[in-house]
Amino acid sequence: MNQPGICDYTNYNYNDEFWKKTNREYEHLLEVSMVNTLLSKHADKKNTIMDAGCGFGRLYPSYNGIFTNYILVDYAQSLLDEAKQALGQSQNISFIQQSLYDLEMEKKVDAIISIRTLHHLHDVEPLFKRLYNSLSDSGILILDIPNYYHIKNRIKSPFIKRIPKVKQSENFFNYDPDYIIRHLKKCGFSVIDQRCLGLFRSQVIKKLISPKLLVGIETYLNRWIKWLTITPSVVIVVKKCG
Ligand SMILES: C[S@@+](CC[C@H](N)C(=O)[O-])C[C@H]1O[C@@H](n2cnc3c(N)ncnc32)[C@H](O)[C@@H]1O
Numbered sequence: 001m002n003q004p005g006i007c008d009y010t011n012y013n014y015n016d017e018f019w020k021k022t023n024r025e026y027e028h029l030l031e032v033s034m035v036n037t038l039l040s041k042h043a044d045k046k047n048t049i050m051d052a053g054c055g056f057g058r059l060y061p062s063y064n065g066i067f068t069n070y071i072l073v074d075y076a077q078s079l080l081d082e083a084k085q086a087l088g089q090s091q092n093i094s095f096i097q098q099s100l101y102d103l104e105m106e107k108k109v110d111a112i113i114s115i116r117t118l119h120h121l122h123d124v125e126p127l128f129k130r131l132y133n134s135l136s137d138s139g140i141l142i143l144d145i146p147n148y149y150h151i152k153n154r155i156k157s158p159f160i161k162r163i164p165k166v167k168q169s170e171n172f173f174n175y176d177p178d179y180i181i182r183h184l185k186k187c188g189f190s191v192i193d194q195r196c197l198g199l200f201r202s203q204v205i206k207k208l209i210s211p212k213l214l215v216g217i218e219t220y221l222n223r224w225i226k227w228l229t230i231t232p233s234v235v236i237v238v239k240k241c242g
Helices: 014-020 025-043 077-087 122-134 151-154 179-185 203-208 211-224
Strands: 048-052 069-074 094-099 109-114 135-146 165-169 172-175 189-197 233-241
Touching: 014 165, 025 135, 025 189, 025 211, 025 233, 069 077, 077 094, 109 122, 122 135, 122 179, 135 172, 135 179, 135 189, 172 179, 179 189, 179 233, 189 211, 203 211
Parallel strands: 048 069, 048 109, 069 094, 109 135
Antiparallel strands: 135 233, 165 172, 189 233
């Protein structure tokens, strides 16, 4: 395997190293809760959902029970195996090892979520075309945009000229959300909702306040600030428009 240009998680213990060893309960709960709310609110049909770049299936609780069938796609077979072990064998869950650049679905799905994956994908237009072709008419895509121009960076460099894509390291990118939205529109999507995610990504705040309370506050604040692209993660909901 090992295709060039792909961030291969095969030999990385993502769950332990990234989630368990560090204090990220707030981020996890927030993402599960936001995705769950957005899917319940915006998905017209609730038959099949795809988790694109699913990792070890961390976000399964955000769609379990809302849809009937679940398709988990990832490039790393080791993470899919971990997901299989955690979620168990069921007729309603399929695991597909595939790069999202090569994504091909036998049947269209009603919703796709892709969380924390876009920062490993540098070629957005072919990706968005694949996602568009995988969705049924009026299907929705919930996409997490790694936002370079969040409030801390804007304060640090207020007059910086914005560029569409910032390469942080090999196979790791942050984006200008406007650039991503422009490309989504070009590929036939229209934006129907948005959220700011990660207002409290600070070790000090996370040590002082419980994750559940932080999630409650952030969910509440999103009523007013959801269209501001001030957080390190901007989650948008787009719909196929024809
Ligand atoms: C940061 S992890 C996020 C996993 C999961 N979405 C979550 O939030 O827990 C990024 C995931 O994207 C997958 N990935 C990276 N490039 C990919 C590609 N081209 N096609 C499919 N999956 C890819 C990795 O294997 C990894 O599981």
